[in-house]
Amino acid sequence: SQQGEEDPQALSIQEGENATMNCSYKTSINNLQWYRQNSGRGLVHLILIRSNEREKHSGRLRVTLDTSKKSSSLLITASRAADTASYFCATESGSGSRLTFGEGTQLTVNP
Amino acid sequence: DSGVTQTPKHLITATGQRVTLRCSPRSGDLSVYWYQQSLDQGLQFLIQYYNGEERAKGNILERFSAQQFPDLHSELNLSSLELGDSALYFCASSLQSTGELFFGEGSRLTVL
Numbered sequence: 001s002q003q004g005e006e007d008p009q010a011l012s013i014q015e016g017e018n019a020t021m022n023c024s025y026k027t028s029i030n031n032l033q034w035y036r037q038n039s040g041r042g043l044v045h046l047i048l049i050r051s052n053e054r055e056k057h058s059g060r061l062r063v064t065l066d067t068s069k070k071s072s073s074l075l076i077t078a079s080r081a082a083d084t085a086s087y088f089c090a091t092e093s094g095s096g097s098r099l100t101f102g103e104g105t106q107l108t109v110n111p
Numbered sequence: 112d113s114g115v116t117q118t119p120k121h122l123i124t125a126t127g128q129r130v131t132l133r134c135s136p137r138s139g140d141l142s143v144y145w146y147q148q149s150l151d152q153g154l155q156f157l158i159q160y161y162n163g164e165e166r167a168k169g170n171i172l173e174r175f176s177a178q179q180f181p182d183l184h185s186e187l188n189l190s191s192l193e194l195g196d197s198a199l200y201f202c203a204s205s206l207q208s209t210g211e212l213f214f215g216e217g218s219r220l221t222v223l
Contacts, residue, residue, distance in 0.1 A: 030209070031210075033212075035212075035214075040219075042113060042214035043203075044214070045211045045213070048210065098169060099156070099212060100156065101156075102153075
């Protein structure tokens with residue numbers, strides 16, 4: 001079963017615009033991670049935010065976490081065509097180990 | 112390049128057959144994870160090994176089995192294959208049993 005659910009399922013924007021993707025989850029977590037996947041390729045880790053953190057930045061990426069609402073958002077600023085990919089949130093719960101992934105958001109950035 | 116190597120990249124086989132997928136984790140990583148990605152099921156966790164021992168089990172069918180060897184490479188065995196087993200199978204590794212995962216490029220299995 002999926003722990004995280006991304007919203008929207010698909011997002012199409014123009015280059016230079018910001019892209020925001022949301023993730024909701026069901027149980028308490030240790031951390032939440034965002035991954036990117038280019039079509040048919042392996043997933044690449046983007047950023048990890050711990051349950052006691054509220055916001056984290058990495059380059060053009062900004063992640064927020066609201067544990068009271070069990071939700072997270074990923075903001076990509078000044079998007080580029082090369083940002084076109086699927087973005088997944090993943091949660092780590094309990095004593096660690098497995099990550100549970102959401103269904104993903106397909107982002108298309110048009111040049 | 113994540114440092115995780117998976118072979119084969121592509122595999123086409125028939126129903127009822129058995130295949131073995133191989134994964135070499137990043138140098139120094141003790142944990143290996145297997146995930147299945149299909150269009151209708153998304154990314155499903157199958158199983159995790161840590162330093163040779165099974166650590167966590169997910170939605171892994173009884174027809175599937177895995178192991179991690181002393182040199183830390185891992186194999187996923189899929190038997191009595193069905194059409195629905197067609198998917199991308201990913202291996203990932205991490206240093207400990209928590210935190211960031213490093214994914215391989217996957218093995219694409221097609222069952223005809």
